[in-house]
Amino acid sequence: MPLKAMSQIEDDEAVRFINRYFELQSNGRPLYTGSRFETFAGGGDVVEPNRITPADLIAVSMLAVHVPGQAALGITETLEKTIEAKLSQIPVEAKLEEITQSEYEQYLGSKESPAHELWELLRQRSDKWNVGPTTTSKILARKRPYLIPVYDSIVRKQSGLPHSGPQWERWFHAFSAMEENGLAEKLRSIREVSGQVHLSLLRVLDIVLWMKGSGYAKVVETVGDEEESV
Secondary structure, eight states: OHHHHHSOOHHHHHHHHHHHOOOHHHHHHHHBBGGGGGGGOOTTTTTTTTTTTTTHEEEEEEEEEEEEHHHHHHHITTTHHHHHHHHTSSSSTTTTOOOOHHHIIIIITTTTTTHHHHHHHTTTOOOOOOOOOOHHHHHHHHTTTTTSSOOOOHHHHHHHHHTTTTTHHHHHHHHTTHHHTHHHHHHHHHHHHHTTTSOOHHHHHHHHHHHHHHHHOOOOOSSSOOOOOO
């Protein structure tokens, strides 16, 4: 899991990954558009934290997936009030490395939790609109970057996840023990040395694992993503 994956990456290498990820091209635009995911248009957890806005969907595209038109309309119009009600139940300040077991269950662990209900709502399993686990995770991570991890095929392989189903529970257990196992200190050090102090520890881990797994390669941008049965 995360600790094992990170233990195989030296701190200096991880810092290089972060620095590379935030490099600018000679034209002034970012080398990796994902470097603007958190901060674009003021940040999804700062500006209208309880609504999924068009700016949030643009931010998601910076992580190489584009929300299909039907889904974009449903999320920003038809389901707007339902989404707002669910997001308002998840504290913006909640951090995966700090919440208790009961808070984990309350916010995202149980099937009745607002995060789980949002996950299912965005997936639209009974009336599919081509939003799978990768796109869903990126939308939710934009709104609660300190609590909900990004999920994609590269991070899945790097962290040894079989699929998206158990991801939150496994990340929670890894993060709840991170002070004891040294992962928190490692991630904080990487964040500080790289100078990207605005990043959550979750996102530091995500970027490092993604850069390691992708070999610095750019990914092909897609509209929607593959479905999983879980």
